[in-house]
Amino acid sequence: MHTEHRSFLITAREFDRLLASGQPVSVLDCRASLTDPEYGLNVWLEGHIAGSVFLDLHTVLADKTLPGGRFPLPEPWKFVENLAGLGVSSEHSVVVLDDAGGRLAAARAWWMLYCWMGHAKVSVLDGGLTAWKSTVGTLVSNDPDNALGCLPTRSGPEWSVTNHALVDAGHIEERGTDLLLLDGRSEVRFTGEHEPLDSVAGHIPGAICRPADHNLEDDGTFKAAGLLRDELPVQPNMISYCGGGVAACHNILAYAVAGLPLPRLYAGSWSDWVSELSRPVVTGR
Structure with a gap:
């Protein structure tokens, strides 16, 4: 995309x-x-x-x-x-x-x-x-x-769902090395040194670590588009994931800000991947 x-x-x-x-x-x-x-x-x-x-x-x-x-x-x-x-x-x-x-x-x-x-x-x-x-x-x-709805509902065009922006675990297992997997968690979670949320530590085989906070300057604003273009890897078939599918969206937004092709989202992310113990897991860098 x-x-x-x-x-x-x-x-x-x-x-x-x-x-x-x-x-x-x-x-x-x-x-x-x-x-x-x-x-x-x-x-x-x-x-x-x-x-x-x-x-x-x-x-x-x-x-x-x-x-x-x-x-x-x-x-x-x-x-x-x-x-x-x-x-x-x-x-x-x-x-x-x-x-x-x-x-x-x-x-x-x-x-x-x-x-x-x-x-x-x-x-x-x-x-x-x-x-x-x-x-x-x-x-x-x-x-x-x-709190939960102080604006009037407005009519407008129908929403159009684009599920091609998504992948699931089966797609990752099937495509394997054909994919560039971006892990948006911290490095200590990526390596498996510290896992506060999930029952299994580590990352999906072949993934690279791109913590979502690396998209931001120290003041919490996004880095400039040109800097992001220099930092973000680009190849066909990019997939973004994290622990639960939240920070992964921040990495996709970074690609949008940079004007680059957008990775697809593995919404279930690591928490879904490790729900099946037969799936491979890697620790370390």
Whole structure:
């Protein structure tokens, strides 16, 4: 999948001007913790950008009743239904944000909207809430009744699911050395030295380690497109994975920012791979 010539990021100042313009835009606050399902909503209630709604990694960006790793993708119809409840239209702009430079879980939301559902106008707030607070500074608080859908549902074109942006474990097992596998976890998790979340440590044979935080500058904003182009490996048949399919989307976003062909997502990622003990595992570098 190739990207068109456009920016997938929006700076805090650009975002502030967009909000002030009165143009229709859905603002989705995707703050999350991989291990604490209550974190995102709690911090949204403490303070958030006016007009934003909370988009839950654990219940909207994933459906844990389905198989496929720690954060299985929901059924497309259910995701569209949840988007409608949040006032998201396929014809109007969307801005997604979190408090981790897009890694938790704004990039996941971007991937699901842009790569999976074909929404053409989705941007990630560059630097997230940290950049917003340091540049604009204004946050508001709301009661729980307004957290999950304070925008009117808008009509618009039908959503178009593009499952070719996805692969599963069977595809990886079948293609083997024909693939470039990018692992978005930290190096200590990649090597198996430290595994805090999954029952088996290590990585998929043939994978290379590309931690998602390597896409960011020290201030949490994305590296320049040219620098990313110099750093990111490119070859046919690229697959992005991580522990549960969240940070992997950040690596795909980095390719988009760089203007490079996009890897496909192994949504189940390592947590799905090790659910079958017969699958091969490698430790070390």
